[in-house]
Amino acid sequence: MTDAARPAALEMRGITKRYPGVVANDHIDLDVRPGEIHALLGENGAGKSTLMNILYGLAEPDEGEIWLGDEPIEIHGPSDAIARGINMVHQHFMLVPVLTVAENILLGDEPMANPIFLDRGAAHAQIRDLGARFGFEVDPEAKVGSLSVGWQQRVEILKALYRSASILVLDEPTAVLTPQETREIFSVLRQLSREMGTSVIFISHKLNEVLDIADRITVIRRGRVVGTRTPSETNEEDLAELMVGRDVQLTVDRGESNPGDVMLDVTDVRVADDRGREVVHAVSFQVRSGEIFGIAGVAGNGQDELVEAITGLRKTTSGRVTLASRDITAASPRQLHGLGVGFVPADRQRFGLVLSFPLADNIVLNDYHAEPYARGFVRETVAIDARAEACVVEFDIRTPSIEVTAGTLSGGNQQKVVVAREFGRDLRLLVLDQPTRGLDVGSVEFIHSETIERRTDGAAVLLVSAELDEVLELSDRIGVMYRGEIVAVVDARQADKEEIGLLMATGGRVSPDATKSMTTETEQTS
Amino acid sequence: MSAAAAPADPAPAPPPPQQSFIGRAIALAAVPFIAVVGALVVGAVIIIASSLARGAFDLTLPLQAYANLLEGAFGSLRGIIFSIVSATPLILGGMAVGLGFKAGLFNIGAQGQFLMGALGSAAVGAWAAGESGIVAVPAAILAGAALGAAWGFIPGALKAWTGAHEVVTTIMLNFIAGALIGYLITGPLEAPGFSFSRTGPLGNAELPTFFGTGIHLGVLIAFGLVPAVWWVVWRSTLGFEIRTVGANPDAARYAGMRPAMLTILTLTLCGMLAGLAGAGQILGVSHFMNASYGTSIGFDSISIALLGRAHPVGITLAALLFGAMRAGSGLMQIEAGIPVEIIDVIQATILLFLAADLVIRRLLRLRAVRAQPEELQTVTKTYGGGASS
Numbered sequence: 001m002t003d004a005a006r007p008a009a010l011e012m013r014g015i016t017k018r019y020p021g022v023v024a025n026d027h028i029d030l031d032v033r034p035g036e037i038h039a040l041l042g043e044n045g046a047g048k049s050t051l052m053n054i055l056y057g058l059a060e061p062d063e064g065e066i067w068l069g070d071e072p073i074e075i076h077g078p079s080d081a082i083a084r085g086i087n088m089v090h091q092h093f094m095l096v097p098v099l100t101v102a103e104n105i106l107l108g109d110e111p112m113a114n115p116i117f118l119d120r121g122a123a124h125a126q127i128r129d130l131g132a133r134f135g136f137e138v139d140p141e142a143k144v145g146s147l148s149v150g151w152q153q154r155v156e157i158l159k160a161l162y163r164s165a166s167i168l169v170l171d172e173p174t175a176v177l178t179p180q181e182t183r184e185i186f187s188v189l190r191q192l193s194r195e196m197g198t199s200v201i202f203i204s205h206k207l208n209e210v211l212d213i214a215d216r217i218t219v220i221r222r223g224r225v226v227g228t229r230t231p232s233e234t235n236e237e238d239l240a241e242l243m244v245g246r247d248v249q250l251t252v253d254r255g256e257s258n259p260g261d262v263m264l265d266v267t268d269v270r271v272a273d274d275r276g277r278e279v280v281h282a283v284s285f286q287v288r289s290g291e292i293f294g295i296a297g298v299a300g301n302g303q304d305e306l307v308e309a310i311t312g313l314r315k316t317t318s319g320r321v322t323l324a325s326r327d328i329t330a331a332s333p334r335q336l337h338g339l340g341v342g343f344v345p346a347d348r349q350r351f352g353l354v355l356s357f358p359l360a361d362n363i364v365l366n367d368y369h370a371e372p373y374a375r376g377f378v379r380e381t382v383a384i385d386a387r388a389e390a391c392v393v394e395f396d397i398r399t400p401s402i403e404v405t406a407g408t409l410s411g412g413n414q415q416k417v418v419v420a421r422e423f424g425r426d427l428r429l430l431v432l433d434q435p436t437r438g439l440d441v442g443s444v445e446f447i448h449s450e451t452i453e454r455r456t457d458g459a460a461v462l463l464v465s466a467e468l469d470e471v472l473e474l475s476d477r478i479g480v481m482y483r484g485e486i487v488a489v490v491d492a493r494q495a496d497k498e499e500i501g502l503l504m505a506t507g508g509r510v511s512p513d514a515t516k517s518m519t520t521e522t523e524q525t526s
Numbered sequence: 527m528s529a530a531a532a533p534a535d536p537a538p539a540p541p542p543p544q545q546s547f548i549g550r551a552i553a554l555a556a557v558p559f560i561a562v563v564g565a566l567v568v569g570a571v572i573i574i575a576s577s578l579a580r581g582a583f584d585l586t587l588p589l590q591a592y593a594n595l596l597e598g599a600f601g602s603l604r605g606i607i608f609s610i611v612s613a614t615p616l617i618l619g620g621m622a623v624g625l626g627f628k629a630g631l632f633n634i635g636a637q638g639q640f641l642m643g644a645l646g647s648a649a650v651g652a653w654a655a656g657e658s659g660i661v662a663v664p665a666a667i668l669a670g671a672a673l674g675a676a677w678g679f680i681p682g683a684l685k686a687w688t689g690a691h692e693v694v695t696t697i698m699l700n701f702i703a704g705a706l707i708g709y710l711i712t713g714p715l716e717a718p719g720f721s722f723s724r725t726g727p728l729g730n731a732e733l734p735t736f737f738g739t740g741i742h743l744g745v746l747i748a749f750g751l752v753p754a755v756w757w758v759v760w761r762s763t764l765g766f767e768i769r770t771v772g773a774n775p776d777a778a779r780y781a782g783m784r785p786a787m788l789t790i791l792t793l794t795l796c797g798m799l800a801g802l803a804g805a806g807q808i809l810g811v812s813h814f815m816n817a818s819y820g821t822s823i824g825f826d827s828i829s830i831a832l833l834g835r836a837h838p839v840g841i842t843l844a845a846l847l848f849g850a851m852r853a854g855s856g857l858m859q860i861e862a863g864i865p866v867e868i869i870d871v872i873q874a875t876i877l878l879f880l881a882a883d884l885v886i887r888r889l890l891r892l893r894a895v896r897a898q899p900e901e902l903q904t905v906t907k908t909y910g911g912g913a914s915s
Binding site for chain 1: 773
């Protein structure tokens with residue numbers, strides 16, 4: 001375990017970083033011991049990323065100092081950080097998909113056989129060795145683009161190990177992983193810290209994970225350190241309260257569902273992706289009004305295409321979709337909107353918002369053409385602004401005004417804008433695709449309770465999420481999607497997390513050990 | 527409502543500082559302003575260098591030249607009117623490119639649209655020369671607008687239906703327009719009785735002028751369209767759709783808009799504006815079109831749109847600047863002996879500075895303009911392989 005007597009491996013003292021109008025880091029002190037897994041817990045926008053960007057040289061602090069061992073250091077860019085053994089695995093992997101595993105790992109630090117040519121042989125051997133030490137067999141010559149997300153993450157970690165990192169920062173590493181993959185990554189991290197003495201800084205907002213993996217947990221709220229705990233002296237409720245600054249209900253009170261008539265009926269729907277490959281194979285399911293139907297699955301198993309087909313953004317190649325017995329298979333997004341279908345898309349920045357537009361324009365993004373927001377061709381600014389002001393209040397959107405562009409809002413508030421727009425009217429069907437991805441506890445709680453409320457009001461809710469906990473918590477029935485098919489539908493009350501996780505990872509057909517080897521997902525499906 | 531709606535302690539306002547109108551205007555105008563000043567400095571260096579070639583090292587020559595330029599452009603009523611008339615086609619052309627930027631389209635075809643507008647108005651104007659002005663003038667103007675619009679519709683339709691990139695198709699249509707003019711004016715449209723190939727006299731289709739000056743009806747139309755275009759872009763639902771498609775085509779589809787139709791419509795409107803510019807030049811200034819009608823107005827329009835930050839008011843100011851340089855260059859050549867071509871050098875340098883705006887912002891550490899302007903993003907991403915909607 002860690003040794004409190006030894007000097008800290010890394011110490012950040014009084015780090016302060018101000019941005020116009022906000023103090024992102026307010027005299028933050030953080031010490032990380034050698035071989036320690038130190039979790040940095042906080043809501044989105046609390047200042048975790050800013051602090052780590054300072055450590056990695058992506059931002060310069062206004063005040064404060066960084067000590068590595070007993071030596072003060074200055075970091076002016078990622079190359080400085082890497083040279084000092086500080087490495088970072090970003091939330092969005094910094095990998096080049098068309099290059100091989102080895103090429104990605106070597107990038108920027110290529111072993112040369114001579115001044116002109118790479119020493120590939122030596123590099124490949126070295127990478128295999130590294131991988132073997134942590135119990136995963138890597139194929140250095142596999143193209144990164146063909147790997148599953150879990151494996152891409154391992155490549156990122158290998159990259160840091162290859163550069164002999166003494167301090168490894170992981171930014172929300174489990175956001176895209178199945179429970180099984182998460183466990184495997186955790187065992188790699190433990191091995192790293194115990195056997196190699198690497199200090200790991202683990203950024204997260206998932207309480208259970210932090211309690212599971214960390215030796216110590218530092219909680220940051222609004223740019224300040226509000227406490228440091230060891231897992232043995234705290235629990236989820238305590239951490240959540242520290243993080244949010246108030247009591248948080250971690251589980252939603254789902255209440256009893258009263259399913260009514262079938263609202264959404266999907267029959268034998270097949271959908272192709274942008275490249276024309278069929279990625280949804282004859283999927284059928286029904287969602288009743290007053291019911292939440294959850295679709296669990298690892299991202300990239302056809303859920304996005306299925307949702308796009310239902311919401312009119314993508315054509316089905318065959319099959320039939322009906323809304324209250326009315327055929328909506330070929331309906332346009334505008335027709336569906338008119339029929340009372342609300343849709344929170346998975347990628348809010350790509351589909352749900354125009355980031356360069358003011359908040360008010362985003363609130364009426366799909367109603368802009370209708371009364372009272374427009375009369376004929378003329379936009380009615382007064383009505384638009386009034387609606388936006390009302391949404392800001394009702395949905396608790398934290399913003400300085402309705403005129404700021406959506407891009408300046410935090411992720412949670414951006415999602416609240418989308419939710420305000422899609423929830424704030426009479427709904428028959430509500431389609432939620434990854435509704436809380438990347439959001440903080442407070443926003444998640446809010447969106448979940450709003451969702452339950454819509455169900456209680458009689459809307460049919462289709463919830464798609466890669467976050468298994470979320471599906472389990474909200475849904476009345478759960479369908480598991482694997483490689484374009486719904487492989488199982490279970491009653492949420494009888495659902496077992498392990499079993500569903502296994503179905504998500506294997507479709508229930510392959511042996512559980514399949515995740516241990518480097519599966520090349522796309523190659524197998526194509 | 528749930529308990530979360532009433533949090534114990536509200537979060538502090540996130541970063542964006544509220545900017546005043548003036549603050550925003552300064553942030554918008556910073557890079558264009560620096561581009562113009564930088565280009566004048568580069569021009570000065572070249573003027574000094576050229577004085578060396580003539581055997582005299584004259585450091586004050588640039589000052590003299592620019593003073594003459596200013597005097598020529600604004601020193602007399604005649605100069606001012608010439609500046610305004612020269613700016614007129616650039617205003618319309620600039621808006622033809624700028625409106626495209628709003629929809630995320632890089633309309634390099636303003637040149638061809640301008641030429642087709644000029645051709646249409648020259649042909650219909652000559653044909654209707656004998657009619658009364660009430661009929662002849664609108665007919666000729668509409669012909670120009672319609673032909674320009676057609677030259678915008680084609681690349682729009684090609685993009686919407688086949689995915690062909692507008693940068694490629696509009697450049698090709700520029701060449702087709704030039705070739706078509708050469709053929710028609712030496713052939714079917716050639717007027718008899720002249721020593722060179724040209725269209726017939728306009729007669730009553732000539733635009734009326736006002737106050738006994740060169741201010742013709744086209745000038746009023748151009749200045750009238752500035753607020754009209756602003757209103758459409760910023761106050762109408764169509765403008766909202768155009769801006770949404772330009773800012774985020776995926777979100778536009780999600781919001782129930784039809785990006786393909788909007789692409790066609792926007793490029794058609796762009797073509798119409800450029801076509802009107804051509805009509806104004808033929809009907810109000812040159813009064814005929816010859817087979818080798820040469821102009822760079824369509825290409826200058828790209829610089830104008832970028833310099834004016836794709837905003838109708840900015841475009842008007844940029845067009846007036848270019849128009850004034852054109853108008854004052856004559857006096858500069860006579861008085862200071864600097865060839866008028868220095869104007870082309872300055873205009874090209876302005877464009878260079880604008881395109882290299884990242885360099886400018888880095889050099890001067892301009893914090894107010896951190897992000898790349900959206901119209902420049904359109905230019906840099908529309909290399910031909912850009913995402914088609």
